[in-house]
Amino acid sequence: MGIVLKFEKREVSSWVSALAPYASIPIAFLVMAIALYLTGYDPLLGFTSFFHGAFLSQLGLVTSLARSTAFLLMAVGIGLALNAGVLNIGGEGQYIIGAIVATAIVITTQDFLPPLVSLILALTGSLVAGALWALVAGVLKAYMGVNEVITTIMMNILAFRLLQWVLRGPLKNPLSEAWPMSPPLKPHLLELVPGTTFNIGFLLALLVAILTQFILYKTTIGYKIRITGANVDAALYGGINVKNIVILAFMYSGALCGLAGAVDILGVFHFLYEGISIGLGYTSVVVALVGRSVPVLIIPASLMFGCIYNGFTHLQSALGVSYTLSKAIEGVIYLVILVIHLSTEYRVKVLVR
């Protein structure tokens, strides 16, 4: 006797599977209400503050959009790698590296270069740095078959240690004694709504998503990426250099994650500190999965995750919930969305025998 869970892939129309994650939101809210009630908070107040922070207030909405920018860039990158059949868990590290390099470039150039030039140099530098950081995992995967999940996680840890070091060393703000942080960055990305963190990076991310969609489905290189992920043996048979494709996919993925770090530093935080590493790179993997690794589907997915993220930030301060508890509930919400998404693609059967 035993209980067996069985997963069967089922045929669903692409519409159903694209919309399913959004249909799961009511269930996610139910879970949230129960969690708040059980921990002694007022669920109703929780909801009002959540929605207020998510999109019902103007400030909430634009802050959510600002937050979804990084999700969008990283999830599009991770999604492209998923199309090539590799899982880039290293978004977090690549994001940190992009942020460090952008900060370094702006600090060294802001005093003598025009702000725009300084910003463009910083964004470009973060693209290159993120790509190179991901290249390590790509080469190890392509030429030695080392599992990319392990290498990218290790590179994340390395990136975070590097961040701690630069904040206490080369990028340290001499005026800040107690708190490790960089000097403030003078040039900022153009604010789309003045006085908020909602900046032009959002439009850049949209552009990148559309460009990636175009590359994946219209170009020969996109075809090679997709065939490598869909059937690597057929790709080899077709004379496609699979090793190069895997490395390229990693570099593209890393470049976008690095860019996300730079956009957040230059548009949202305006200085570098340890608090930039809050697990956005990991959440972006979920965003990419919910968007089914298709860039145009990742756009609404990242908007949703931006709203949830910001809603929780607001809920936390309105209810006085501890940071860890609010993060835990947030994590449960992501899990609910992911499970419902998967259960539309798979039929789950419980067999008792």
Place this chain on the structure above:
Amino acid sequence: MDIKRERDEYIVEMKGITKRFPGVLALDKVDFNIKRGEIVALLGENGAGKTTLMNILYGLYVPDEGEIYVDGVEVSIRSPADAIRLGINMVHQQFMLIENFTVLENIVLGSKLLGVKLDYRRAVEECNKISKALGFSIPLQRRVSELSAGERQRVEIVKALIRKPRVLILDEPTSVLTPQEVKELFKLLRDLKGRGISVVFISHKLNEVLEIADRIVVLRRGKKVGELSRELADPLLLAKMMVGKETLITLNKSTASVGDVVLLVKDLTVYGDDQRVAVNNVSLRVRRGEIVGIAGVAGNGQKELAEAIYGLRPVASGKIFLDGVDVTKMSIKDRLKLGISYVPQDRIRYGVVRAFTLIDNVLIDRVDEEHFNKKLLFFNLIDVKKVTKHAEELIMKYEIVAPHAYVKAGTLSGGNIQRLILARELERAPKLMIAEEPTAGLDIKATEYIRQKLLDMKASGVGILLISSDLSEIFQLSDIIAVMYNGEIVGVFKPEEISYEDIGFYMTGLYKMPREEVLKRWESY
């Protein structure tokens, strides 16, 4: 209980089974039944619905309509586990083995031997008993990934038999076996029949069906079109039922004038997946307008030879020249440019991407060809319009049965997948084609079509290296026959110089031509 069983002489009855797939009516109210200790053949072309019907009995698909009775009781079979519990077992044409597991682990998996503690000793005993009865040995400790197609099939059969089935379904079981092995398999099936086990034998080979079956059920396009006892069946009648028209066309084997050497293989040695020598010091040559047939039992180095020539497998020593160019170390991409083409035996693994549309599948080895591309800024775009038009032309020209070019390749039947691959490769206008088991598992119509295409190609000046374990195919098509055994070429002949029987002796290692004689014959032919 006993009285009831007496009355219900049918162990399995399927009534009015209907199954729809997107855009296709795969089965249309099909009835099927089998008695205890009976061998029933399910005959039909590829795509007729034979495998689908049996997949339903095995619980892989759920029927849209219809009922299934086992021992006269209506049952609902929702998974293979349900089927196995009812004593129904199936050996698939495409192997369902776990590559990274050893043979023994694969056999134990899903059998009753898989308790809390693995009883390997008993498993080994059981396997030995069965393989002894079958008359072949199975390498229990080797990994499945190292085995040839023929060996994998044997593992599948043993795996099914160890579960002590009451009904055994075999899907095209003979497609990778030698004539001797087929005989042994038939002996075993009669043995099983004697012990009261019922066998469903899915096939499209008339002579085999007539030899082994008690009863023959013919399917065509998802419908049952006939049911005959063996005594009443004759080959012509069955062939007519299967395809709905006369099919026995004689192939048009024109004698093209042979031209320059297009493929030259010199002293080639290649290792197999198990790091043992698979191709041993092989030399051969193919000229334009010539078909060189490599005969041999599957698993004697033919696959490794083909993969090495195409570039999928590294060469240990020796040289390969394509159209006079040394390609021994060249990438597949560059070999493709020189005009090589490969129709692989493992169609599903190498030949197509099942999740891609037919349009995308047309591009697998052609994506970089300039006439399919267009430029936009610094991007190389796929000229979708042109490729779609090309795919639609191929569907028409090669009579691929598909509703349109936007369907996924995975929805096509085996014969149509092979037509698609052949269409793609022929349209590339190659100089050399390696055709590996090009008609294995295909029905008469598709087989004849593909053989005629190969002859037409040859007539147009293409050099063809035909690798086949089907002797009639080798004799029907080849201008020169080379026999491979144990990684070596053990004989080179003109088809008119040698009989089937003698080739059989070379294939099984009883005869061997000295290497000097082999080399001399390559020179003189």
